[in-house]
Amino acid sequence: MAEMTTTKRFSIGYGLLMKKQKSFIQDSLVNLAKERGIDLIKIDTDKPLVDQGPFDCVLHKLYGEEWRKQLREYLVYNPNAIVVDFPDAIERLHNRISMLDVVSEIEEVKSDEMASFGIPKQIVIYEPEKLKEAKTWGEGLKFPVIAKPLVADGSAKSHKMLLIFSSEGFDKLKPPTVLQEFVNHGGVIFKVYVVGKYVKCVKRKSLPDIAEEKLESLHGSLSFSQVSNLTSHDRNDDKYYKRMDLEDAEMPPMSLITNIARGLRKAMKLHLFNFDVIRDTKVGNRYLVIDINYFPGYAKMPGYESVLTDFFWDVLNKKEARSFNSDKELMKLVGNNGAGSDNESSA
Numbered sequence: 001m002a003e004m005t006t007t008k009r010f011s012i013g014y015g016l017l018m019k020k021q022k023s024f025i026q027d028s029l030v031n032l033a034k035e036r037g038i039d040l041i042k043i044d045t046d047k048p049l050v051d052q053g054p055f056d057c058v059l060h061k062l063y064g065e066e067w068r069k070q071l072r073e074y075l076v077y078n079p080n081a082i083v084v085d086f087p088d089a090i091e092r093l094h095n096r097i098s099m100l101d102v103v104s105e106i107e108e109v110k111s112d113e114m115a116s117f118g119i120p121k122q123i124v125i126y127e128p129e130k131l132k133e134a135k136t137w138g139e140g141l142k143f144p145v146i147a148k149p150l151v152a153d154g155s156a157k158s159h160k161m162l163l164i165f166s167s168e169g170f171d172k173l174k175p176p177t178v179l180q181e182f183v184n185h186g187g188v189i190f191k192v193y194v195v196g197k198y199v200k201c202v203k204r205k206s207l208p209d210i211a212e213e214k215l216e217s218l219h220g221s222l223s224f225s226q227v228s229n230l231t232s233h234d235r236n237d238d239k240y241y242k243r244m245d246l247e248d249a250e251m252p253p254m255s256l257i258t259n260i261a262r263g264l265r266k267a268m269k270l271h272l273f274n275f276d277v278i279r280d281t282k283v284g285n286r287y288l289v290i291d292i293n294y295f296p297g298y299a300k301m302p303g304y305e306s307v308l309t310d311f312f313w314d315v316l317n318k319k320e321a322r323s324f325n326s327d328k329e330l331m332k333l334v335g336n337n338g339a340g341s342d343n344e345s346s347a
């Protein structure tokens, strides 16, 4: 009798908002994954998750207590399923203070590049009225500053920023707000996409530098939103940018970028995120992390299909993140806030 070769197929259930589904779940990704034995299946969020699947892995960018409950229940009945990523771990990115706090937990690895990294000075404001009275505000924070909503939950509101040049600009603040020092960075931002152990750094246009001489004539505030995410059409109207060539901008040292990426991944216990980095023009070799996003727009990454499919394969074959669903992690998801262990193999 001829021997039958049965290769095990895997299934990944995805729970994503419509906008994300449209950009991320492209035929090219679905087909490539299928060829590698992985079926991507949409989760119907109107039905209980436990009644669907079974999935070997649940991939999601959904929030809220109801969804957490669904995941919890799913894991009780499917203890071997893998959740990418745990809601408790993602949560830290929903607050622009806890989001960047993690950067200080990364060990600085000495390299030949002599580059350093950190975050811009920032404070959180709950009562803007007090800012005006205060003789000194923000302990050494200098104008201009960027006001960012404290909450970063993916809503349009959470992306609304205010560039503030003088104290008159405080009138428009909608607390709670983070005031972050604006750092001149040559109008270029580096977006670093992380997919498990994979790291990709790309350049994007950013806000132009503000000359110190010019600052004296600038008052009040200027609002903007998702500058580095604008389409080329939006960019052409030169609302935010000077003419500048992105191609000419020097990339940061890759050793530094991969070190930050690996450090963030371990400290946050997240596998899918990107972070924005700028180079402080004044210092030259100092890099500042200004934003971290969970499950960003990967489809904009060249060859995202194979990068993501490789990642799925590693996760499903337990080559990635052995700590997934360890007892401690499971306890955490179920709501017992014990610290999780990190026994993931090193990259």
Ligand SMILES: Nc1ncnc2c1ncn2[C@@H]1O[C@H](COP(=O)(O)OP(=O)(O)OP(=O)(O)O)[C@@H](O)[C@H]1O
Binding pocket: 120, 146, 148, 152, 158, 159, 160, 161, 180, 181, 182, 183, 184, 185, 189, 205, 206, 207, 226, 227, 228, 229, 276, 278, 290, 291, 293
């Ligand atoms: N400290 C800073 N100094 C200079 N420019 C900054 C600073 N912080 C933010 N920017 C500029 O403002 C833009 C938006 O800021 P940020 O990335 O924090 O917002 P976001 O809404 O979370 O963005 P994303 O769409 O990446 O989630 C950045 O891409 C960058 O161009």
Ligand SMILES: O=P(O)(O)O[C@H]1[C@H](OP(=O)(O)O)[C@@H](OP(=O)(O)O)[C@@H](O)[C@@H](O)[C@@H]1OP(=O)(O)O
Binding pocket: 019, 020, 023, 152, 153, 154, 155, 191, 226, 228, 229, 274, 293, 295, 296, 297, 298, 300
């Ligand atoms: O698709 P989503 O709604 O998740 O939008 C994300 C967007 O991806 P998109 O390109 O698919 O719009 C991301 O763009 P890049 O950093 O990769 O350029 C980034 O702006 C995230 O902050 C957004 O996540 P949010 O913070 O709003 O949840």
Ligand SMILES: [Mg+2]
Binding pocket: 228, 276, 291
């Ligand atoms: Mg950003």
Ligand SMILES: [Mg+2]
Binding pocket: 152, 291, 292, 293
């Ligand atoms: Mg962001």
